[in-house]
Amino acid sequence: MRRDNEETTCSDGTVAADDALPDAADERADRKRTVTFTRSGVRDGFVKCVPVSLGVAGYGIAFGVLAQQAGLSVAEAALMSATVVAGAAQVIAVELWADPIPVALVVGTAFVVNLRYTLMGAALRPWLRDLTPLQAYGSVFFMADENWALTMGELRSGSDKGAFLLGSGLAIWAFWVGSTVLGATAGATIGEPSRYGLDFVLVAVFLAIAVSLWDGASDLVPWAGALLVAVLGAQLLPGSWYILAGGIAGFVLEVARFES
Amino acid sequence: MSPDISLTPVVVGVVAAMALATYVTKAGGLWLLGRIDVSERVETGLEVLPGAIVVSILGPELVEGGPAEWGAAALVLVVAWKTESVLLAIVVGAGAVVAFRGVL
Numbered sequence: 001m002r003r004d005n006e007e008t009t010c011s012d013g014t015v016a017a018d019d020a021l022p023d024a025a026d027e028r029a030d031r032k033r034t035v036t037f038t039r040s041g042v043r044d045g046f047v048k049c050v051p052v053s054l055g056v057a058g059y060g061i062a063f064g065v066l067a068q069q070a071g072l073s074v075a076e077a078a079l080m081s082a083t084v085v086a087g088a089a090q091v092i093a094v095e096l097w098a099d100p101i102p103v104a105l106v107v108g109t110a111f112v113v114n115l116r117y118t119l120m121g122a123a124l125r126p127w128l129r130d131l132t133p134l135q136a137y138g139s140v141f142f143m144a145d146e147n148w149a150l151t152m153g154e155l156r157s158g159s160d161k162g163a164f165l166l167g168s169g170l171a172i173w174a175f176w177v178g179s180t181v182l183g184a185t186a187g188a189t190i191g192e193p194s195r196y197g198l199d200f201v202l203v204a205v206f207l208a209i210a211v212s213l214w215d216g217a218s219d220l221v222p223w224a225g226a227l228l229v230a231v232l233g234a235q236l237l238p239g240s241w242y243i244l245a246g247g248i249a250g251f252v253l254e255v256a257r258f259e260s
Numbered sequence: 261m262s263p264d265i266s267l268t269p270v271v272v273g274v275v276a277a278m279a280l281a282t283y284v285t286k287a288g289g290l291w292l293l294g295r296i297d298v299s300e301r302v303e304t305g306l307e308v309l310p311g312a313i314v315v316s317i318l319g320p321e322l323v324e325g326g327p328a329e330w331g332a333a334a335l336v337l338v339v340a341w342k343t344e345s346v347l348l349a350i351v352v353g354a355g356a357v358v359a360f361r362g363v364l
Contacts, residue, residue: 058347073264076271083279088310093278095317101274111281113313115306119298121289128290140286185263197354200332203325204353206318207333208340213311222308223315230316231323243316250312255305 035130035155035162045151045167052146052168053175056087060176062205063091064183065190065198070097074184081180085144085173089113091205096240109244120148124165127155131162142169144176221257226250328360 060081067077072094084090089110096106121140128136147168154164190198213219229249233242298306322333336353340346 055345058345062346062350072271073266073268075265075267076275079267079272080275080278083275084282086282088314089278089282092313092317101270103274103277106274107277107281109313110278111285113310114282114285115309117282117285118289118292119303119306121286122298123289125290136290137287140290141283143286181263188264195358197332197357200329200354200357201350203318203321203329203333204336204350205346206314206321207336207353208346208349210311210314210318211337211340212344213314215307215311219308219311222312226312226315227319230319233316234320234323242320243313246316246319247309247313250315251305251309254308255301258301258304 034160035127036160037131037135037162039163041161041163042167042170044161045147045154045164045169046171047167048154048164049147049150049168049171052150053171056144056146056172057175057179059087059205060179061183061186062201063087063094064180064185065187066091066183066202066205067094067180068184068187069198070094071099072097072184074181074188077184078177078181081177082173084110085142085169085176086110086114086117087144087176088209091202091209092243095202096243102239105240105244109247112244112247117143120145123152124148124155127162128165135162135166139163139166139169142166142173144169144172147172222250222254225253326364328357328364331360331364332357 063081064074064077067080067090068074072080080090080093092109092113093106096102096109120143124140124143128139131139143165147165150168151165154161190196226246226249230242230246233245236242237245322329325333332353335356336349339352340349343349
């Protein structure tokens with residue numbers, strides 16, 4: 001998925017040229033509109049994303065259970081899923097959740113974890129800029145990893161369905177919110193969590209996320225650096241700041257060792 | 261028991277701030293990256309961030325665990341790797357940790 005992203009922004013010469021003139025509105029008007037925004041595009045995106053959404057729903061159930069264990073009500077968990085729409089950031093947030101809520105840490109970590117969306121949104125620019133601002137900026141609200149990848153595949157294969165991102169995103173959103181409610185409701189009926197190994201669920205979720213994020217041996221150095229800083233930071237830093245410290249250590253290592 | 265549908269103002273505020281921070285990242289690429297240049301160097305750094313953060317959560321968590329947690333964690337890795345199913349990995353992990361805690 002990440003390599004996809006790079007190809008899209010780098011390999012298309014016309015895209016790069018257009019990007020150099022972002023404000024040339026008159027030039028844009030001259031260009032033929034090639035991307036449409038139609039009801040059938042929304043429907044097509046929705047239908048094609050349903051199988052992927054079923055997988056997302058499994059994740060959503062887990063998030064709902066964890067949110068409930070962290071002390072969020074069903075309504076609060078559902079509200080988070082409906083407005084944040086970012087799986088990993090939400091799971092991390094409920095991991096950090098405490099009384100009182102460490103607001104700066106929760107919001108800051110969500111922002112840093114989600115910084116990758118900036119690149120994903122940028123990769124969609126060549127198509128989304130043919131839409132009205134409301135259509136484009138409305139659609140990206142529903143952008144998640146899964147439907148972003150699906151939409152990139154669709155548009156790069158020559159499709160003109162600019163509403164595909166919105167349609168596929170609506171499918172993700174519906175399943176994500178619905179499964180969150182299911183998980184949070186079910187979580188409340190479970191008594192002693194450790195009896196069923198539920199205290200281990202969070203670790204299991206993050207392990208599964210780590211496997212899906214693993215991009216090969218090139219990740220080894222930044223991940224090892226992050227791990228080391230986090231384990232040391234857990235001893236030395238207050239609260240859960242070691243998580244952010246480890247993440248930033250991984251970023252710095254990767255930037256420092258970069259060779260073009 | 262009926263589901264808890266209460267909303268605490270503080271929680272709603274934190275959720276709203278998270279939603280805003282997340283939306284800024286999603287819309288930011290569309291808006292900003294046409295206006296400034298992000299070097300390839302920074303791009304690869306940003307790509308590595310989510311994984312680095314997930315590892316940072318897991319590290320201390322597993323250090324604090326014992327053989328039962330480590331064994332279950334290894335099993336979760338294998339299942340997630342082979343099946344790519346988060347739900348299956350969780351179910352296997354939760355089952356394994358209970359079993360291992362009983363034995364180890």
